[in-house]
Amino acid sequence: MNALALRFGIDRATLTGLAGPVLIVLILGMMVMPLPPFLLDLLFTFNIALAIIVLRSAMYTLKPLDFAVFPTVILITTLLRLSLNVASTRVVLLNGHTGGDAAGKVIEAFGHFLVGGNFAVGLVVFTILVVINFVVITKGAGRIAEVGARFTLDAMPGKQMAIDADLNAGLIAEDEARQRRREIAEEADFFGAMDGASKFVRGDAIAGILILVINIFGGLAIGMLQHDLSFQTAANNYVLLAIGDGLVAQIPALVISTAAGLVVSRVGKGEDTGAQLFTQLFRQPQVLIITAAVIGVMGIVPGMPHFAFIALAVGMGALARWMIKRQQAPVEAPVAAPVPVAEGAQEVTWDDLVPVDVLGLEVGYRLIPLVDKGQDGELLRRIKAIRKKFAQDIGFLPPPVHIRDNLELSPNAYRITVKGVAAGEGECHTGMFLAINPGNVNGTVNGVVTRDPAFGLPAQWVAASERDRAQALGFTVVDAGTVVATHLSTLINTQAGALLGRQEVQNLLDQIAKTAPKLVEDLTPKLLSVSAIQRVLQNLLDEGVHIRDLKTMLETLSDHAARTQDAGELTAAVRIALGRAIVQGLFGTGTEINVIALDGELERVLQQVMGLASGEGMGLEPDLAETLLREIGNAVQRQEAQGQPAVLLVPDRLRFPLARLTRRSSPTLRVLGHSEIPDARTIRVGVTVGGKG
Numbered sequence: 001m002n003a004l005a006l007r008f009g010i011d012r013a014t015l016t017g018l019a020g021p022v023l024i025v026l027i028l029g030m031m032v033m034p035l036p037p038f039l040l041d042l043l044f045t046f047n048i049a050l051a052i053i054v055l056r057s058a059m060y061t062l063k064p065l066d067f068a069v070f071p072t073v074i075l076i077t078t079l080l081r082l083s084l085n086v087a088s089t090r091v092v093l094l095n096g097h098t099g100g101d102a103a104g105k106v107i108e109a110f111g112h113f114l115v116g117g118n119f120a121v122g123l124v125v126f127t128i129l130v131v132i133n134f135v136v137i138t139k140g141a142g143r144i145a146e147v148g149a150r151f152t153l154d155a156m157p158g159k160q161m162a163i164d165a166d167l168n169a170g171l172i173a174e175d176e177a178r179q180r181r182r183e184i185a186e187e188a189d190f191f192g193a194m195d196g197a198s199k200f201v202r203g204d205a206i207a208g209i210l211i212l213v214i215n216i217f218g219g220l221a222i223g224m225l226q227h228d229l230s231f232q233t234a235a236n237n238y239v240l241l242a243i244g245d246g247l248v249a250q251i252p253a254l255v256i257s258t259a260a261g262l263v264v265s266r267v268g269k270g271e272d273t274g275a276q277l278f279t280q281l282f283r284q285p286q287v288l289i290i291t292a293a294v295i296g297v298m299g300i301v302p303g304m305p306h307f308a309f310i311a312l313a314v315g316m317g318a319l320a321r322w323m324i325k326r327q328q329a330p331v332e333a334p335v336a337a338p339v340p341v342a343e344g345a346q347e348v349t350w351d352d353l354v355p356v357d358v359l360g361l362e363v364g365y366r367l368i369p370l371v372d373k374g375q376d377g378e379l380l381r382r383i384k385a386i387r388k389k390f391a392q393d394i395g396f397l398p399p400p401v402h403i404r405d406n407l408e409l410s411p412n413a414y415r416i417t418v419k420g421v422a423a424g425e426g427e428c429h430t431g432m433f434l435a436i437n438p439g440n441v442n443g444t445v446n447g448v449v450t451r452d453p454a455f456g457l458p459a460q461w462v463a464a465s466e467r468d469r470a471q472a473l474g475f476t477v478v479d480a481g482t483v484v485a486t487h488l489s490t491l492i493n494t495q496a497g498a499l500l501g502r503q504e505v506q507n508l509l510d511q512i513a514k515t516a517p518k519l520v521e522d523l524t525p526k527l528l529s530v531s532a533i534q535r536v537l538q539n540l541l542d543e544g545v546h547i548r549d550l551k552t553m554l555e556t557l558s559d560h561a562a563r564t565q566d567a568g569e570l571t572a573a574v575r576i577a578l579g580r581a582i583v584q585g586l587f588g589t590g591t592e593i594n595v596i597a598l599d600g601e602l603e604r605v606l607q608q609v610m611g612l613a614s615g616e617g618m619g620l621e622p623d624l625a626e627t628l629l630r631e632i633g634n635a636v637q638r639q640e641a642q643g644q645p646a647v648l649l650v651p652d653r654l655r656f657p658l659a660r661l662t663r664r665s666s667p668t669l670r671v672l673g674h675s676e677i678p679d680a681r682t683i684r685v686g687v688t689v690g691g692k693g
Contacts, residue, residue: 030083044106051252058259071193078200081249085211092241110244122243129250133257134205141261142198148191157372159184161405215242288320356420358399362406363414371403382485395548424491426453428480432461435475443473454487497541505534527561539571579676586645592682595649596635599690629665635687636666
């Protein structure tokens with residue numbers, strides 16, 4: 001091949017690629033071109049040798065994918081046998097009247113030596129070979145391949161999730177994960193191809209029967225009518241040649257079918273078929289002892305061939321005794337020597353540390369179809385849309401959601417984690433719908449009573465048949481994927497401050513530097529560090545303020561950073577600069593805003609307490625703090641009942657400590673300072689805390 005490549009200027013890869021097409025063309029050419037008997041002998045011998053090569057290759061494979069080209073080999077060998085049948089049929093019918101070697105010595109040997117020159121025996125042997133090949137081996141191998149393909153496809157989601165889990169846990173590298181995913185896909189393709197390839201062998205067996213019948217009747221007709229042979233002479237010549245031709249084709253077909261059965265029935269890795277047979281079939285000496293006893297008893301029964309049975313029983317008993325002695329032999333203590341480190345068991349390094357997922361989603365095994373790309377998991381698309389909308393609404397790109405299955409969860413449960421800590425949990429049922437009661441439904445539906453995991457509203461899981469009825473009654477009906485997506489969207493919005501890391505802040509600064517490089521250059525690191533900017537942005541996010549207008553924020557920080565480095569004061573200055581956007585986000589574009597206010601006396605008390613308090617806390621007595629939170633909670637409920645946003649307007653000095661105090665008890669409450677209200681807005685106090693509202 002190298003010489004040809006040098007002579008014609010063709011590289012080795014090109015020649016190798018041409019080998020397959022050239023072989024197919026030659027095989028097809030054999031069907032139309034007459035071949036001499038000598039060449040037929042060579043090709044029949046090559047066909048038998050090729051079948052043996054395929055069988056030995058199948059025996060020595062450790063796993064099915066080691067012989068992934070086998071379905072193609074089945075097609076090529078089947079096509080080769082059929083081409084040889086056509087070529088030999090032409091020679092038999094043309095020259096069969098001349099004698100038994102008319103189609104070559106190979107066909108003559110199979111027709112005379114193997115069946116003793118008796119065409120009746122040959123027909124029986126041929127029929128038995130066809131039955132064994134067609135009914136037993138090919139049918140069984142095809143069934144194994146069919147079931148293997150089905151089970152492989154069904155197991156693909158779980159295997160892919162296991163690979164993702166190992167990858168996220170740091171047990172395997174990205175290249176190994178990619179390789180394992182490719183092997184899973186190739187395994188499914190292989191079993192599917194083997195299921196189809198078994199049809200080639202079946203068709204070959206049927207074609208062999210038809211070719212034999214055609215050769216017999218065609219040969220008899222040609223010999224008796226064209227060459228004036230007697231029936232006996234024509235039968236001896238043509239029928240034996242037809243049987244020899246059929247046998248020389250069916251024996252390689254039987255070998256190929258056996259190889260197919262060996263490949264698809266392989267279970268386990270690490271040993272070839274021969275090693276598995278020996279180690280697993282003969283590893284228990286007790287089995288050999290019992291078998292030897294049974295064979296020995298059968299050998300002493302009158303009328304049985306005593307020598308064969310007893311000799312075999314003695315041999316199996318001797319083998320069992322040898323195995324028992326080998327197992328009981330004392331094992332010499334090895335001399336102490338340094339234990340070599342096995343490949344892959346390397347010393348632990350810092351690279352083996354696995355970072356905690358910033359944002360994670362764990363699902364029970366029944367929810368895997370929602371997040372499996374192979375099953376067109378709808379939740380994957382929604383997560384992408386959630387991240388995109390979050391970036392547009394909040395102002396930075398959240399970290400990717402790492403999805404994995406968790407067998408510790410119940411089958412229908414899921415868990416959302418932020419930096420490895422559970423931030424939310426829930427249950428959903430694939431194939432069912434969650435009917436959420438918004439408070440104005442006109443009836444009831446049959447379903448599993450639960451609560452909406454995102455907002456805590458009363459809800460029910462209903463069957464698909466109840467969906468339209470639930471919508472007609474006023475329920476808000478969503479599918480399982482929407483339930484998880486809504487819960488995830490709600491959590492990442494409330495946890496936006498925790499998701500804003502230093503790298504995200506640096507990415508934001510890099511984006512601003514493309515359009516306003518001088519602004520970023522003057523601010524950091526000259527006036528503020530990246531960590532200080534991060535704390536200010538996190539404060540804004542924790543209070544529900546988006547950071548889309550980053551340019552205004554950085555300009556405000558540049559103006560005030562020379563005076564103070566306190567994150568609380570810098571946050572207050574940025575909020576004042578963003579006052580118009582904050583108010584518009586809460587109240588829209590109208591001129592009047594309806595707010596909650598503190599009673600004047602309560603304001604003076606809180607300001608006095610602030611003057612005595614140290615640090616950022618308010619220093620309230622427990623009873624006063626409890627009363628204040630209860631009153632504010634009642635005010636929030638009255639304000640929301642009127643359809644107004646829950647906004648508490650307080651003096652600037654009280655805004656930050658009150659916002660921290662009320663964050664947990666009233667998460668929907670927003671606290672504004674007087675300086676944050678634009679001059680064009682008219683303030684109307686709807687509810688007063690500490691007095692009559």
